[in-house]
Amino acid sequence: MAEYKKPKTKxxxxxxxxxxxxxxxxxxxxxxxxxxLFCYDAPCIQACxxxxxxxxxxxxxxxxxxxxxxxxxFDSNWLGNACGVVCPTGVLCEGAxxxxxxxxxxxxIGRLQNYATNKTIDAEKVIFKVGESNxxxxxxxxxGPAGIACACEARTLGYDVDIYEAKDKPSxxxxxxxxxxxxxxxxxxxxxxxxxxxxxxNIKYNNAINSKExxxxxxxxxxxxxxxxxxxxxxxLGMDGEDKEGVVGAVEFIEELRMKQHEIKVPxxxxxxxxxxxxxxxxxxxxxxxxxxxxxxxxxSKQKMGAYGFEYDLAIxxxxxxxxxxxxxxxxxxxxxEGVKFAKTEMVDGKLQTNMNNTxxxxxxxxxxxxxxxxxxxxYAMIDDLDLDNKTRIKINDEFQTSNPKYFAGGxxxxxxxxxxNAAYDGKMAAQGIHNWLNK
Amino acid sequence: xxxxSVNFGGIKAxxxxxxxxxxxxxxxxxxxxxxxxxxxxxxWKTLGVPxxxxxxxxxxxxxRNTKMMGFNNIELITxxxxxxxxxxxxxxxxxxxxxxxxxSLMVESRAEWEQIIKDxxxxxxxxxxxxxxxxxxxxxxxxxxxxxQEPEVLKTIVGWVKEAANIPVITKLSPNISHIxxxxxxxxxxxxxxxxxxxxxxxxxxxxxxSYAPYPIVDGKGSNGGYCGPxxxxxxxxxxxxxxxxxxxxxxxxxxxxxxxxxRDVVEFILLGATSVQVCTAVMHYGFGIVREMEAGLRQxxxxxxxxxxxxxxxxxxxxxxxxxxxxxxxKVVAEINPDKCIGCDLCYxxxxxxxxxAIALSDDPTNRIPSIIEENCVxxxxxxLVCPVEDCITMVxxxxxxxxxxxxxxxxxxxxxxxxxxxxxxxxxHFVPTPQDALKHRK
Ligand SMILES: Cc1cc2nc3c(=O)[nH]c(=O)nc-3n(C[C@H](O)[C@H](O)[C@H](O)COP(=O)(O)OP(=O)(O)OC[C@H]3O[C@@H](n4cnc5c(N)ncnc54)[C@H](O)[C@@H]3O)c2cc1C
Ligand SMILES: Cc1cc2nc3c(=O)[nH]c(=O)nc-3n(C[C@H](O)[C@H](O)[C@H](O)COP(=O)(O)O)c2cc1C
Ligand code: SF4
Ligand code: SF4
Ligand code: SF4
Numbered sequence: 075m076a077e078y079k080k081p082k083t084k085x086x087x088x089x090x091x092x093x094x095x096x097x098x099x100x101x102x103x104x105x106x107x108x109x110x111l112f113c114y115d116a117p118c119i120q121a122c123x124x125x126x127x128x129x130x131x132x133x134x135x136x137x138x139x140x141x142x143x144x145x146x147x148f149d150s151n152w153l154g155n156a157c158g159v160v161c162p163t164g165v166l167c168e169g170a171x172x173x174x175x176x177x178x179x180x181x182x183i184g185r186l187q188n189y190a191t192n193k194t195i196d197a198e199k200v201i202f203k204v205g206e207s208n209x210x211x212x213x214x215x216x217x218g219p220a221g222i223a224c225a226c227e228a229r230t231l232g233y234d235v236d237i238y239e240a241k242d243k244p245s246x247x248x249x250x251x252x253x254x255x256x257x258x259x260x261x262x263x264x265x266x267x268x269x270x271x272x273x274x275x276n277i278k279y280n281n282a283i284n285s286k287e288x289x290x291x292x293x294x295x296x297x298x299x300x301x302x303x304x305x306x307x308x309x310x311l312g313m314d315g316e317d318k319e320g321v322v323g324a325v326e327f328i329e330e331l332r333m334k335q336h337e338i339k340v341p342x343x344x345x346x347x348x349x350x351x352x353x354x355x356x357x358x359x360x361x362x363x364x365x366x367x368x369x370x371x372x373x374x375s376k377q378k379m380g381a382y383g384f385e386y387d388l389a390i391x392x393x394x395x396x397x398x399x400x401x402x403x404x405x406x407x408x409x410x411x412e413g414v415k416f417a418k419t420e421m422v423d424g425k426l427q428t429n430m431n432n433t434x435x436x437x438x439x440x441x442x443x444x445x446x447x448x449x450x451x452x453x454y455a456m457i458d459d460l461d462l463d464n465k466t467r468i469k470i471n472d473e474f475q476t477s478n479p480k481y482f483a484g485g486x487x488x489x490x491x492x493x494x495x496n497a498a499y500d501g502k503m504a505a506q507g508i509h510n511w512l513n514k
Numbered sequence: 515x516x517x518x519s520v521n522f523g524g525i526k527a528x529x530x531x532x533x534x535x536x537x538x539x540x541x542x543x544x545x546x547x548x549x550x551x552x553x554x555x556x557x558w559k560t561l562g563v564p565x566x567x568x569x570x571x572x573x574x575x576x577x578r579n580t581k582m583m584g585f586n587n588i589e590l591i592t593x594x595x596x597x598x599x600x601x602x603x604x605x606x607x608x609x610x611x612x613x614x615x616x617x618s619l620m621v622e623s624r625a626e627w628e629q630i631i632k633d634x635x636x637x638x639x640x641x642x643x644x645x646x647x648x649x650x651x652x653x654x655x656x657x658x659x660x661x662x663q664e665p666e667v668l669k670t671i672v673g674w675v676k677e678a679a680n681i682p683v684i685t686k687l688s689p690n691i692s693h694i695x696x697x698x699x700x701x702x703x704x705x706x707x708x709x710x711x712x713x714x715x716x717x718x719x720x721x722x723x724x725s726y727a728p729y730p731i732v733d734g735k736g737s738n739g740g741y742c743g744p745x746x747x748x749x750x751x752x753x754x755x756x757x758x759x760x761x762x763x764x765x766x767x768x769x770x771x772x773x774x775x776x777x778r779d780v781v782e783f784i785l786l787g788a789t790s791v792q793v794c795t796a797v798m799h800y801g802f803g804i805v806r807e808m809e810a811g812l813r814q815x816x817x818x819x820x821x822x823x824x825x826x827x828x829x830x831x832x833x834x835x836x837x838x839x840x841x842x843x844x845x846k847v848v849a850e851i852n853p854d855k856c857i858g859c860d861l862c863y864x865x866x867x868x869x870x871x872x873a874i875a876l877s878d879d880p881t882n883r884i885p886s887i888i889e890e891n892c893v894x895x896x897x898x899x900l901v902c903p904v905e906d907c908i909t910m911v912x913x914x915x916x917x918x919x920x921x922x923x924x925x926x927x928x929x930x931x932x933x934x935x936x937x938x939x940x941x942x943x944x945h946f947v948p949t950p951q952d953a954l955k956h957r958k
Contacts, residue, residue: 111861175858
């Protein structure tokens with residue numbers, strides 16, 4: 075079990091959050107690339123949500139055509155560099171690699187991808203071309219992966235693009251939410267900077283679209299609008315004591331961690347509530363910030379957790395303890411958190427039941443709620459005729475168009491929370507959808 | 515009791531593993547080190563009037579992650595004074611009297627031949643090898659492959675040498691010729707005691723994409739080099755076989771050279787008639803130590819097959835290497851895929867569909883990518899089994915019952931061969947091929 079010292083400097087922080095998929099060197103990339111079989115109609119391509127021609131870019135790496143490899147990657151996925159390291163490749167491309175059937179380690183597709191794009195970005199190679207201007211304008215709400223991908227694609231199609239972003243940095247949860255051991259802030263921002271330099275879309279920072287007037291202005295000034303606002307803040311649980319000092323939402327906790335790194339303080343004992351990937355990340359992160367005890371508490375069994383097995387394993391290897399079949403019923407303490415009162419749960423006739431006769435308290439100084447993000451319902455309510463599903467996700471058709479024809483949407487706002495790669499795909503396809511619609 | 519010693523046309527050595535005349539045999543230091551490591555013989559780097567070399571000198575063909583699959587050089591013969599080499603030959607022989615030290619020679623005039631032969635004999639060389647192979651530099655001066663390509667000249671020089679020499683003479687042949695038996699026969703007629711082959715093949719291994727010069731680049735220019743290493747082994751073995759099967763040439767001992775690196779290579783060369791082997795590139799790549807793997811493997815092979823000496827199996831493959839016209843046309847194999855081993859890369863599908871006979875079908879079950887053989891279309895070409903990345907996943911299964919045999923030769927004698935352009939007796943008559951338009955079926 076790993077023991078992490080509280081990081082006091084940037085160097086100590088970087089050590090505790092050592093990159094899981096470090097950059098390959100030339101030799102490693104060459105050898106790894108040489109293993110690819112160049113499968114016919116390759117299963118890895120089929121497993122990539124953006125259908126990158128993986129054997130092609132691997133062969134290009136192998137023949138030292140790094141720029142060509144990057145082109146192949148970005149042609150399918152505008153966030154090819156970030157995706158190389160943040161994608162759950164084990165369940166996507168690498169999970170489909172035929173070598174798995176031979177009990178041979180699959181090709182490290184993600185790291186090869188990251189290797190190629192990193193080199194091209196560092197060399198500032200110009201590989202994209204802005205489309206000939208068609209005089210039309212697109213507004214994008216949210217500079218997350220979905221918004222950035224939509225902007226890039228729209229620029230290649232000749233549209234002017236303005237992105238309205240609530241925060242002061244681009245790329246949404248990639249920079250604010252993803253675990254720091256998957257990608258560094260610098261690397262995330264470097265990619266967006268590279269794209270923006272070549273494709274010249276505008277990002278208006280600190281510019282949240284929050285009112286009907288602002289929406290009306292967009293509708294007047296733009297030919298189409300893309301909604302890529304992702305999800306919102308951590309959902310309120312409505313539990314006793316939830317407002318005590320020391321109770322934080324996971325996304326808020328992680329955002330602060332990403333921005334302030336070693337400057338934030340994590341106390342000695344932390345309880346993380348939830349069983350999804352965000353919970354695993356938050357628990358891992360608390361442990362790496364030097365919490366002496368981090369307890370992951372999930373209301374159902376281990377098998378029922380939403381998180382990927384490898385994310386759970388990563389948390390455990392960081393020294394996290396776990397509790398299953400427990401549900402929090404109150405947060406105790408006097409103004410400040412002192413513990414979480416749990417009740418045991420059990421499956422009865424296929425339904426999870428809470429046994430209020432079997433309760434106990436876990437002492438702690440901090441509670442991280444990784445129990446899901448709220449949707450941006452307040453914003454959607456201000457848009458005329460915008461249909462949502464029963465989970466407050468925006469409904470779209472095959473062209474990524476919403477029920478209000480001027481609005482298109484993609485990413486977490488539509489799928490309810492998936493991966494960067496899905497958002498990147500949606501953004502790209504939505505731009506094509508807009509193009510098709512405006513050229514009907 | 516296994517005895518690896520050889521008597522190669524009068525040259526005795528404790529084993530058949532010899533170093534070919536090349537950089538590893540540049541000096542007495544290297545040869546002593548090699549003998550100490552286990553090599554049984556060494557052909558000294560070719561002696562003659564010392565040359566001036568260029569820098570750089572080598573290029574290579576790397577395949578995937580395999581370095582030096584093919585190797586190319588533009589080096590000439592020794593650039594060291596003859597006296598130094600002679601002194602070192604003497605010293606090596608003092609320490610290793612039972613090992614074979616063979617002096618490779620290349621000079622121009624008869625007088626030079628006679629003088630240098632006397633010199634190396636006095637130094638104690640066990641034999642002489644005539645370098646008629648070098649395909650770069652030396653041939654421009656009328657030596658090396660320039661002689662190897664002119665059987666008459668070759669025969670004359672071998673004659674001079676035999677007259678002058680009282681130690682055994684090996685003639686080393688160049689592969690840069692259409693029929694290796696022509697210089698081979700000339701060497702035998704000139705009186706050579708034995709033959710070694712192959713020397714390097716004329717080659718260009720690559721062009722630099724910035725300077726537009728061939729590798730190795732010497733101040734912006736390059737020249738053709740001599741190609742060797744694992745890539746040339748198939749060519750060497752074919753030439754060896756041609757000599758070994760020849761009624762006259764086959765009578766002299768043959769030393770196999772070209773791409774030998776492992777014990778398997780050694781055994782294959784011996785099976786094709788070699789009774790000593792010479793190695794250069796593999797030593798240049800890995801050092802003298804590789805001889806341990808060769809010797810251990812050869813001994814194990816001989817133990818398992820119950821051979822005492824290499825002469826017990828030398829040439830054993832020769833009767834099975836025949837002309838195409840004697841192959842059995844009734845033999846029939848088809849590919850079979852082992853679904854438990856298949857990993858679903860579908861390389862066999864695409865190779866057969868694009869590169870062979872459209873005899874493999876993709877799976878229509880999206881959860882498994884295991885393709886299937888369309889037996890009636892399969893011609894048994896092997897391509898899929900060669901392409902398949904999984905060991906023993908695609909096997910070629912015999913379909914004939916082994917009772918029938920009919921060769922092209924026999925069909926010719928029976929007057930039963932296709933003779934007109936649309937003859938019904940052709941092999942592909944009635945064989946399935948898709949229509950040309952089927953190629954565009956999947957077009958969007
Ligand atoms: C903790 C955590 C860990 C994750 N780890 C991974 C991972 O390892 N790998 C992976 O692939 N994915 C991961 N994800 C998921 C991934 O980050 C998201 O799927 C992806 O970022 C979604 O992109 P998006 O563009 O739809 O939304 P977001 O990334 O959420 O971006 C939305 C953007 O819109 C802005 N915005 C919101 N409202 C407004 C408004 N009204 N006006 C203007 N701007 C607005 C936001 O500030 C933000 O910049 C993780 C998510 C979380 C929460
Ligand atoms: C199975 C096979 C059949 C061939 N048949 C012909 C042929 O009919 N006519 C011809 O000119 N060359 C033929 N070749 C030689 C090729 O055209 C080519 O010259 C040779 O294979 C070298 O190129 P490569 O290394 O790309 O294979 C054949 C090669 C192969 C492998
Ligand atoms: S499945 Fe694996 S081996 Fe096949 S093309 Fe993809 S990465 Fe290469
Ligand atoms: S042996 Fe040749 S013809 Fe038969 S399936 Fe394989 S590739 Fe096709
Ligand atoms: S080449 Fe071999 S592993 Fe690949 S699909 Fe064919 S049979 Fe299966």
